[in-house]
Amino acid sequence: MVDLTTAEWTRREDLAQLVAALGAENLRWVGGAVRDTLLGMPVKDIDAATTHPPETVMARLDEAGIRYVPTGLDHGTLTAVLDGGPVEVTTLRKDVATDGRRATVAFAQDWQDDAARRDFTINALYAHPETLEISDYFGGLADLEARRVRFIGDAAERIREDHLRILRYYRFQARFGSTLDEEGEEGCAALAPTLKGLSRERVAMELLALLALPDPHETVERMHQRGVLPVILPETGSEGLERLAALIAAESAQGAAPDPIRRLAALLPAEPRTAQQVAARLRLSNAQRKRLSRLADRDGPPGDPHILAYREGMDAARDLLLLSGKSIAPLAGWQVPEFPLRGGTIVERGVGAGPEVARIMQAVERRWLEEGFPGESRVEQMLAEELSARD
Structure with a gap:
């Protein structure tokens, strides 16, 4: 495992200021930052635990001129706003009562009490902010070494x-x-x-x-x-699991980043109504619901990638191609062109405004797509041919 002393974040000046404000013996780095550093993984968020009650933390941060946001004072948490990124500071806690959905907690003074209420051993590793010595109360270091996720x-x-x-x-x-x-x-x-x-x-x-x-x-x-x-x-069965495996393989082979909504669509049958029901049940955002429903509305091969991107947008086209196991390479570096014909141009050629304009537009657009998005001169020629066919 990686030594904490080699991690750049442990040498941040703004973290040293936070430690000075709260006192090194009253604070420990805990959770993901410690775990991920030891595993050699990138660290996104830094969390700290402290023996100080929230009012003392706020008073000391005020005295040190460190800005903070009271993000969860009921649970003893506030967020110190530092130059290098925010740090959540939480008072040590122990559970008083739980019901499976929420916990009633009391503030504590013992580091092991706080560790005992955490979920997994690998999340209950506490690092001294100056010595970086790790306190491991439940065998988390051994579990990290074995890559084992174990409940406390x-x-x-x-x-x-x-x-x-x-x-x-x-x-x-x-x-x-x-x-x-x-x-x-x-x-x-x-x-x-x-x-x-x-x-x-x-x-x-x-x-x-x-x-x-x-x-x-x-x-x-x-x-x-x-x-x-x-x-x-x-709604997920064996076929959904097979689709997920195939999608992950396609993403990996083609260098596509993982996407949870695309993968959720793979787990579900190709039924927009089912996708809508799942999206509603999971309370997905409107954008996520719309996207999941569209990805479920797939029937057979997606067809020409460029036409697909023109009609559905680049992101949806990539999703549909990956879900079908097709290559997204044709879309690399390609810009979706704009159809170079407007209804006003058709009206100027003597066609009365109304359904006939839409029909001609659609006929020219269909030919434009079939010929691979030719330029304006060819579109003009197509329009002339469609107008001539009316006479």
Whole structure:
């Protein structure tokens, strides 16, 4: 594993200022930044845990002239706005009560109490901000070494505290895991029905995050086999899993970036109504709903890539080609041309405004597409021929 001392973010001047404001013994870096650094992965967000209550954190940041946003004071979290990027600072917590959807917490003073309420061992690694010494209370370092995603304590108990941890387990497994944790697998399978009680937005967030990973197919297939996927996406069958595998292979072969909505479309049957129902159930955005529905409206080969891009737009064309296993190479560096004929031009040639203008426009456009988007002179010739045919 990578040594934390080699990570550039640990040497940020603005982080040193934050440490000075709160005190090195009262703060630890925790979570994704520590985990991902040790794995040699890029670090996106930096989180800190502190023994100070929120009011003390705010007072000290005010005194140090560090701006902050009270992003979650009820749970002890505020965000320090630093030059190098925001840092979430959260007071140590311990669970008081949980119901599978939300937790009631109390502030704590013990680092291990805070670690014990986290989901996986690899997320409960705390690094001292100056020495970068790691505090590992539950064997997270060994699990990182083995690429094993393991719940802290009893897996079933942790899942009952927050049912979303089932989906988080599979997302982390797809991202980091190679060694399966049997207890975790059994707990997720046994408690899969509890996912029905979660908000649709939370389910959609985790599902799309999973599908956005480089290659989640094996994990998604295991979710299906263990009865987890049918709870949140019952429309997916073996054919959908095969389409997902084929799509991921096509994306990889053609250098296309992973896209969760495209991959969700692969999991679903080619039925716009079904796609609309899934989009509504997952509370997707309007843009996501529209896109998923369009990608479900596919029937047979997509045809000429350039014509497809002209009619559907470049992004939709790439999606449809990838979903069908066709090459997107013809679209590389190609700009969608604009049809160089307007209805006013036809009217100027003596055709009365109305349906006849639209008919001629469509006839010329059809020929223009068939001939591969020729220039204006050829379009003029086509128009003349269509007008002549009317006489």
